[in-house]
Amino acid sequence: MTRILALDTSTEACSAAVIADGKTFVEFDVCPREHNKRILAMTDSVLTQANLKLADVDVIAYGQGPGSFTGVRIATGIVQGLALGADKATVGVSSLRAMAHSIFRTSGQTHIISAIDARMNEIYLGAFIIEEQGSVQTVIQDTVCDARNSLKALDSQIVWQAIGTGWQTYHAELSQQINAQVNTQCTFPNALDIALIGLKKFSEGDQQSAAQVSPVYVRDQVTWKKLPGK
Template identity: 50%
Template structure:
């Protein structure tokens, strides 16, 4: 089994988890807007201490790649890149939207999930998934940034759809008029547990990368990520 440390600050929530295979050894989760920089490293050390695992003993470092808050995904990328370079560990990026869909399956056994994050500017980050088992999430279509109006009406109305994320709270009327959906009003943000479990599947497929390949996902084309100084 692989030990995976997962870190996510892509939304209002800050979370860190450590798994060994599909066993969750320790996790921290807190909704703390604008405090991610203060909390994420403290939470990371708390998770490692609780699990009695050193960073050197971790096999991979996974991260919530986004989309989400521009500042949040940059914080995650910077922290993970620094930890991975220092400990010489491979990294695995996981979509924040896919992690939200996986969380719906893990908590509620939801198999057809539409994840929507409020992207501001009258838009949402949208991901549509079919979840087959723990660690196995398949996108039904490409993730995108889009106005909430339109875009969902083509989905099979006979399927049982579940909605998760802040996009459903902000644009409930615009979205629910397009598709029959059960909206979860409590599961709003990704959790590092799900990022770790999705990363495990990627690790089993050999999809890990070296630290210099940490890249946030913005979906908007006018945002660029600058790597750590001195890194090519």
């Protein structure tokens, strides 16, 4: 059974998780500007709880963004160092996908819109359909955009679940476009969801070497893709 370590520092939250032998171990905290101080300690903690050393894991997953530029760089830099030192494969996971997956994991809801406040009057946006743990179908590809008129590609007959700081900052602009219920319990990505998605990707051969670890900012990608027929 694959053993995976996952780290995330892409938003105000900082988290680490291990899935090994059917058990999960998670450290999660909202600690803005403390990621550099906390993430390695969290990593050591989840490995210790799982009674593992870094050499025992098969793959390291990480939140690749979008999100805070500094936060995304912290995670990718640390994961690259760990993976190089231990000669481990890596898997990058979208922060927006991980947020959506947390809604599915905790409530079973399947249609989810993730939005992170990107400052400068913009949001990082993604929309997803999730019907199986670890497997996420994309409806709106990760992008950065003006909140206004950003959800026209979505089916307005569906009640969508909404997650993220973008919904707090631009609630009026977003909620008038779509029928959405904002989840106030989950706001940030969690390394547990990055691990679950990472396991699925790794099982499908979707992995990277340590040298290929890189952040995804999406600032230069301002269009989104539609599903066929939309």
